[in-house]
Amino acid sequence: MTRAIMFVLILFAPLAVWAGNDTAVGTGWNSLTQQERKLLAPLKGRWDTLPAERQQNLRKGVARWKQLSPKQRARFKKRFERWKHLPSQQRARVRQRYERFMTLPPAERRHLREQYRQFRQLPTDRRRALRERWRSMTPQQRRHFVERREHIRHLTPRQRQELRQQRRR
Secondary structure (H helix, E strand, O other): OOOHHHHHHHHHHHHHHOOOOOOOOOOHHHHHOHHHHHOOHHHHHHHHHHOHHHHHHHHHHHHHHOOOOHHHHHEEEEEEEEHHHHHHHHHHHHHHHHHHHHHOOOOHHHHHHHHHHHHOOOOOHHHHHHHHHHHHOHHHHHHHHHHHHHHHHHHOOHHHHHHHHHHHH
């Protein structure tokens, strides 16, 4: 269970919003609250060697963990179990995709999250068909698809309507 908590804290660390107090000196282990020490216990031996920003992110993760409902905690523990069983190469790919996602502008991240929510609301068979269609595309076809999608996304409603009418002809 401690490993699950640590994993959740590590996952939350990059998600923490910087408060702007980027100090070079870290927080000593004895300065942590009792609950922080309990949740961060696996790091006790090396806490003082962690960079200050890492310590700050882990403490923010603890604060966020405390605010989760039991249902949310159970969900994160389940995800951690799945994560533990992924091959290291797959974990590396997930980390790279996450890091790439976090470099996007906030508006683009919101847009991608919304697209994902819409995708998840589709019927299972429709999602499966879309995944299969994507997997069957060549890299060139995928690039063309994404470029066209981006182009359409920036059209006005009137231009989109005209484009739909052209396709029907």
